[in-house]
Amino acid sequence: MARVTDFAFNPPPSLAPTTPAPHRAKPAVSRSSFFVRFPKKPIREGRVFPATKVAVVARYGGGGGGYRPGGGYGESRRPQGDARVADPDYDxxxxxxxxxxxxxxxxxxxxxxxxxxxxxxxxxxxxxxxxxxxxxxxxxxxxxxxxxxxxxxxxxKYEQQKKKRVQQKRSAANRVDIKELKMGYNIDSHDYSVRLRAAQKFLKDGDKVKVIVNLKGRENEFRNIAIELLKRFQSDIGELATEESKNFRERNIFLVLMPNKAVLQKGQEQSKKKETAATEASAKAQ
Missing domain, CATH: 3.10.20.80 (Translation initiation factor 3 (IF-3), N-terminal domain)
Structure with missing residues (x-):
């Protein structure tokens, strides 16, 4: 049994690199850069093999786009983008x-x-x-x-920082959040009342309310019941909110309610009057 393995050899003049044209850079090629690779298969007696393919491999350096540690081919080791750390004392x-x-x-x-x-x-x-x-x-x-x-x-600088903090507080106070309430088309009366009170609280706090009814699978047959449920919910909210948007076509139907600012202002004024009257009554009693 015999086995053919890899061996290195010096290329003959026919394989040696010729003198490049003047406009091309001459690659750096060493004599040991060429080798012939044969497949490692056993040779059996009495068996004729087809012509063996010879692969000539050349490795040489030079040229752009070579490998650089820390990156791929043609990439620089320099970090991309702005890698500077923010200075806390920056003004x-x-x-x-x-x-x-x-x-x-x-x-x-x-x-x-x-x-x-x-x-x-x-x-x-x-x-x-x-x-x-x-x-x-x-x-x-x-x-x-x-x-x-x-x-x-x-x-x-202190005055500017103070003004900035006041502006941030005002923007936070004016920000309107959207609260989501989910119901089933066959929700019971207790769960319905819980969601109704939650919606009223959110609206009084100045937040929007998105009421969603999920219809899964064959529940889509009860779409009309789900729509009537949302209309009933909006009616029970009353003047506390106005309708901003709705979608009764998709599988998950919803209704978005936004607070009625005029009603909220009246409620706040009435609560202030009651507090003032209670304070005056307690002062007279003393």
Whole structure:
């Protein structure tokens, strides 16, 4: 029995790389880069094999797009995108790179108007007077900058942070959430009343309510009953809400109710009057 295995050999001149054209880069090829690979099959006596295929493999370096550690072929090891860590001490008002205009409108430390000057001139004035140059409005045309001393800038920064917190509270108070209530077409009276009270509470808090009736499989035959259930629910809510949208065509039919602001305001005024009357009555009793 004999076995043919891989062996290395030096290529003859016919396989050696010829001199490349002047416009092509010459690949770096070593003499040991070529080898012939035969299939590792046993040779049996009296059996004729077809011509064995010879695979000539060449490995050489050079050229772009090679493998680089940490990435695929042609990829750089440099991290993609902005990999910088956010600085907790970063102050956008002091980041003059945000000012793309070559001229700015400058105010002095007493908030007096200096006028329109170049950005470099404003920076020079701040450095000469040992003052802080801060951005008041980067979107203005031209951007508005002001000179501060240390104490005044700390006060200014505190006031700006205070205003930002107030705006965030107002936006949170004005935000309207959507509360979902799900029912079956054959819901019992107790569960129905629980969902009705929950919807009334959500609406009084200023939130929208989405009432959903899921119809699964053959339950789609009771679509008319589910629609009548939603209409009954809307009627029981009454003037506390108005209809925003509805969908009675899909398998999961729903009804979206939004709070009636006029009714809510009247209710709040009446509750305040009752509280005032109770307070006055308790004061007279004392």
């Amino acid at each position: 956008p008002a002091l980041d003059l790179d945000r000012v793309k205009s070559s001229t700015v409108r400058l105010l002095d430390e007493q908030q007096n108007m200096i006028g329109v000057v170049s950005k470099n001139e404003a920076i020079r004035m701040a450095n000469d007077a040992d003052l802080i140059l801060a951005i008041l409005s980067v979107d203005a045309d031209p951007p508005v900058l002001r000179l501060f001393d240390d104490m005044d800038y700390k006060k200014h």
